[in-house]
Amino acid sequence: MTPSKPLELLAPLSGVLLPLDKVPDPVFSSRVIGDGLCIDPTSQTLCAPLAGVISNIQDSGHAVSVTDDNGVQVLLHIGLDTVNLAGQGFTRLVQEGQRVEAGQALIEFDADYVALHARSLLTLMLVVSGEPFSVLTSGLVEAGQPLLQLSPSETVDAVDEEEGDALFSKPLTLPNPNGLHARPAAVFAQAAKGFRASIYLHKQTQSANAKSLVAIMALQTVRGDTLQVSAAGQDAEVAIQALVALLAQGCGEAVASVAEPVATVLSATLLKGVCASPGSAFGHVVQVIEPALAIPEHGAGAATERAALARGLLAATEALQALQDDAAGSAQAEIFRAHQELLEDPTLLEQAHSLLASGKSAAFAWNSATVATAKQFQGSGNALLAERAADLADVGQRVLKLILGIRDSAWELPERAILIAEQLTPSQTASLDTRKVLGFVTVGGGATSHVAILARALGLPAICGVSPQVLALANGKQVLLDADKGELHLEPNLAEIEHLEAARKQQVLRHQRDVAQASLPAITRDGHRVEVTANVASLQEVEHALTLGGEGVGLLRSEFLYLDRSRAPSPEEQAGTYASIARALGTERNLVVRTLDVGGDKPLAYVPMDAETNPFLGLRGIRLCLERPQLLREQFRAILASAGLARLHIMLPMVSLLSELHLARKLLEEEALALGLTELPKLGIMIEVPSAALMADVFAPHVDFFSIGTNDLTQYTLAMDRDHPRLASQADSFHPAVLRLIATTVKAAHAHGKWVGVCGALASEALAVPVLIGMGVDELSVSVPLIPTIKATVRELDLADCQIIARQVLGLDEAALVRDALRQYQAATVETSPVVEL
Amino acid sequence: MFEKLQRAFWKALTPDLIAETVAAPPQGLLSAEVLSALGGADNLKSQQRVALTRVRVQLQDAGRLDEPALKAAGVEGVMVLAGGVVHLLSGL
Numbered sequence: 001m002t003p004s005k006p007l008e009l010l011a012p013l014s015g016v017l018l019p020l021d022k023v024p025d026p027v028f029s030s031r032v033i034g035d036g037l038c039i040d041p042t043s044q045t046l047c048a049p050l051a052g053v054i055s056n057i058q059d060s061g062h063a064v065s066v067t068d069d070n071g072v073q074v075l076l077h078i079g080l081d082t083v084n085l086a087g088q089g090f091t092r093l094v095q096e097g098q099r100v101e102a103g104q105a106l107i108e109f110d111a112d113y114v115a116l117h118a119r120s121l122l123t124l125m126l127v128v129s130g131e132p133f134s135v136l137t138s139g140l141v142e143a144g145q146p147l148l149q150l151s152p153s154e155t156v157d158a159v160d161e162e163e164g165d166a167l168f169s170k171p172l173t174l175p176n177p178n179g180l181h182a183r184p185a186a187v188f189a190q191a192a193k194g195f196r197a198s199i200y201l202h203k204q205t206q207s208a209n210a211k212s213l214v215a216i217m218a219l220q221t222v223r224g225d226t227l228q229v230s231a232a233g234q235d236a237e238v239a240i241q242a243l244v245a246l247l248a249q250g251c252g253e254a255v256a257s258v259a260e261p262v263a264t265v266l267s268a269t270l271l272k273g274v275c276a277s278p279g280s281a282f283g284h285v286v287q288v289i290e291p292a293l294a295i296p297e298h299g300a301g302a303a304t305e306r307a308a309l310a311r312g313l314l315a316a317t318e319a320l321q322a323l324q325d326d327a328a329g330s331a332q333a334e335i336f337r338a339h340q341e342l343l344e345d346p347t348l349l350e351q352a353h354s355l356l357a358s359g360k361s362a363a364f365a366w367n368s369a370t371v372a373t374a375k376q377f378q379g380s381g382n383a384l385l386a387e388r389a390a391d392l393a394d395v396g397q398r399v400l401k402l403i404l405g406i407r408d409s410a411w412e413l414p415e416r417a418i419l420i421a422e423q424l425t426p427s428q429t430a431s432l433d434t435r436k437v438l439g440f441v442t443v444g445g446g447a448t449s450h451v452a453i454l455a456r457a458l459g460l461p462a463i464c465g466v467s468p469q470v471l472a473l474a475n476g477k478q479v480l481l482d483a484d485k486g487e488l489h490l491e492p493n494l495a496e497i498e499h500l501e502a503a504r505k506q507q508v509l510r511h512q513r514d515v516a517q518a519s520l521p522a523i524t525r526d527g528h529r530v531e532v533t534a535n536v537a538s539l540q541e542v543e544h545a546l547t548l549g550g551e552g553v554g555l556l557r558s559e560f561l562y563l564d565r566s567r568a569p570s571p572e573e574q575a576g577t578y579a580s581i582a583r584a585l586g587t588e589r590n591l592v593v594r595t596l597d598v599g600g601d602k603p604l605a606y607v608p609m610d611a612e613t614n615p616f617l618g619l620r621g622i623r624l625c626l627e628r629p630q631l632l633r634e635q636f637r638a639i640l641a642s643a644g645l646a647r648l649h650i651m652l653p654m655v656s657l658l659s660e661l662h663l664a665r666k667l668l669e670e671e672a673l674a675l676g677l678t679e680l681p682k683l684g685i686m687i688e689v690p691s692a693a694l695m696a697d698v699f700a701p702h703v704d705f706f707s708i709g710t711n712d713l714t715q716y717t718l719a720m721d722r723d724h725p726r727l728a729s730q731a732d733s734f735h736p737a738v739l740r741l742i743a744t745t746v747k748a749a750h751a752h753g754k755w756v757g758v759c760g761a762l763a764s765e766a767l768a769v770p771v772l773i774g775m776g777v778d779e780l781s782v783s784v785p786l787i788p789t790i791k792a793t794v795r796e797l798d799l800a801d802c803q804i805i806a807r808q809v810l811g812l813d814e815a816a817l818v819r820d821a822l823r824q825y826q827a828a829t830v831e832t833s834p835v836v837e838l
Numbered sequence: 839m840f841e842k843l844q845r846a847f848w849k850a851l852t853p854d855l856i857a858e859t860v861a862a863p864p865q866g867l868l869s870a871e872v873l874s875a876l877g878g879a880d881n882l883k884s885q886q887r888v889a890l891t892r893v894r895v896q897l898q899d900a901g902r903l904d905e906p907a908l909k910a911a912g913v914e915g916v917m918v919l920a921g922g923v924v925h926l927l928s929g930l
Binding site: 022120 | 929
């Protein structure tokens with residue numbers, strides 16, 4: 001390096017000088033970022049202290065760094081904690097990469113605004129590149145006056161690039177409220193410098209040298225960003241562990257943990273979670289751990305790498321096809337079909353190919369593209385897309401392993417395995433030897449996650465949302481999983497185990513018997529008939545329901561017919577779909593079609609709508625349909641085309657006002673008239689908003705039927721989000737408040753000679769059947785696999801008893817007490833109806 | 839609105855990081871010399887300690903401000919802003 005002339009740094013602002021030691025912020029005063037000094041400004045334009053290039057300017061405009069041609073780098077940071085202002089009060093006058101003269105204006109700021117809104121205006125000028133300097137003045141300074149004289153540095157520490165393939169951490173979500181701004185970035189870089197390995201921090205397709213504060217800041221991270229740490233060299237693994245832990249802890253900043261575990265530890269011997277699939281099992285702990293993959297960043301030529309990616313994608317497609325063919329159930333096959341589609345996603349491939357073109361390896365390019373896109377899904381604020389992020393990660397991993405030639409060793413599972421994981425991916429669950437697996441326990445996921453769906457398809461018990469402590473359990477430890485209660489017993493006693501084993505055997509026998517008797521009607525012992533119908537979303541499900549004894553369709557979720565579509569289906573196509581379902585049912589069975597039930601929380605690609613602050617209280621269900629009457633009219637026409645093929649019913653979701661019903665009926669009548677129909681299909685409403693339940697007597701004369709959506713009714717009545725990690729267990733449809741609304745609705749309907757169904761999840765719970773029947777519910781529309789169970793449950797009951805138990809539970813204080821009372825009642829009825837051994 | 843909420847939370851979580859902007863008792867914030875250099879107590883609409891190192895005053899008539907007198911009274915730095923707002927830099 002040529003010895004450079006002494007460089008003078010000009011004062012970036014006018015103001016009062018302050019030594020760095022006195023700055024009341026340990027990150028600056030400790031010189032972690034670099035040495036320099038502090039000015040309490042009396043001017044409002046920050047000027048360049050030296051000529052150079054803007055190597056970084058934060059989006060929030062409160063910090064900028066300038067690097068000169070000799071590598072001297074100076075960071076200017078206006079105020080303390082000004083990152084919290086998120087750009088308010090700052091105007092950037094230059095851009096990153098721009099060459100500036102010494103003294104050129106860089107940032108203007110509103111000193112009064114900053115003084116009133118931030119902690120301090122104390123502005124720092126730090127020589128990040130580390131050259132020693134002497135201070136030329138003290139006290140008051142004028143902007144542009146020489147302030148520091150730099151001694152030419154002897155050596156600039158070049159980054160030693162460690163050789164070898166980089167290890168990558170798992171992606172993690174940045175918890176810092178303002179991203180990695182100067183302070184946490186400095187802490188992170190400082191920690192990274194403690195390792196010999198060359199370390200990079202990755203954000204989507206960008207990466208930064210983790211030992212460079214400015215490079216980290218240039219990533220412009222924000223809270224929720226998905227980051228990965230990679231390291232190459234001897235201590236790479238230790239470095240990754242330490243740095244990932246540091247990031248997770250906020251790099252010295254107070255952070256709220258990103259995802260709070262749902263469950264609390266009740267005791268050292270019991271872990272609680274949420275039931276994702278019922279049942280119980282006694283077995284051994286098997287921890288599922290994904291090994292970290294070594295991903296080389298640089299490729300062996302674009303053509304070679306392109307070919308490697310193409311091979312990986314093809315192999316993955318074939319593997320997914322095989323999985324579909326062998327899938328245990330249709331739900332599982334569907335998931336893998338969706339995975340195949342992800343492999344063909346053009347934006348994903350485009351991203352990967354552009355990285356390949358820049359010389360990256362196939363593995364690196366594919367990994368970056370999938371991680372970046374998964375991140376976008378998560379950040380979309382769209383629940384459906386967010387769920388897809390887990391799928392994308394799964395597909396990403398599958399292809400990555402194929403590219404890297406890593407064979408998924410067939411799991412050598414011990415017998416009676418209870419699998420424990422942070423999160424199980426569909427691929428992992430599919431490759432399981434289910435004969436050896438007895439159950440699943442996961443930290444992440446909820447009752448609607450893939451693992452829950454698959455566990456139910458496999459008939460295995462599963463609980464989700466368990467404390468991360470569970471990941472520390474030793475392999476081989478004997479545990480008792482009681483999914484019905486959402487419990488994992490760590491030190492089960494023999495009596496508990498025997499009791500649950502007996503119950504499990506009983507359950508299997510019962511289920512066999514129920515399926516065998518599925519075609520029998522659901523008539524209570526004292527002769528009261530209840531109609532048991534199916535909740536469906538496809539023709540396939542309708543057919544399945546009929547083989548399991550379904551007496552009709554109580555809820556056709558029409559929005560699900562076209563969930564994956566980016567364009568509205570044509571009227572003919574819609575009509576065709578409804579007609580085929582109606583034909584499958586025939587003229588003697590009910591078909592209840594619910595009109596499009598979409599909204600901010602359940603978006604449909606071809607019904608674009610603005611983001612809402614509170615989608616559950618926004619344009620949802622009938623509200624959205626009435627906003628876009630053409631959509632509703634078109635759907636009515638399509639449904640009406642099936643008139644006469646089945647006992648056709650149309651149901652409106654989310655009705656809360658009588659006017660909505662009147663408006664929708666008017667549209668329906670107009671469409672029927674236009675089609676020349678003399679007889680209208682039955683028109684009913686969902687009862688899922690408390691206002692509709694409370695006013696059921698007002699609605700009843702104007703409808704043909706009610707169907708109660710217990711999921712929404714519960715969350716609106718209790719004001720608890722049923723997906724809320726902390727509240728989900730309390731958002732219980734067995735709450736007496738919810739049951740009372742159901743009772744009110746039934747009473748009002750019957751007074752006007754109308755029937756009431758329940759199509760929410762409550763109807764699919766055997767425990768709830770006595771109280772629902774006791775309150776007078778006429779129809780239970782349940783999820784397809786549970787039809788035999790619910791019908792059998794009805795056959796074991798006495799209406800008179802049910803009426804008594806219903807009256808009793810309506811007077812109880814809370815959901816738990818209702819469940820207790822019903823369990824006692826259930827135990828009593830089960831005893832009197834011993835299982836017939838088949 | 840969101841921003842406000844977030845700030846409120848941020849503040850609740852880290853009370854030590856964000857300065858309370860509640861006005862300190864107006865008495866004793868400024869010496870008699872400083873007050874007179876600002877044009878007298880009756881020229882002050884408000885006075886407030888802000889940003890760790892400053893006293894922010896709002897003047898009825900900015901023309902009555904006497905900067906040299908302020909310096910003489912021991913104020914290290916003076917920042918005259920729009921609307922009669924003046925920051926008096928008092929150091930840490």
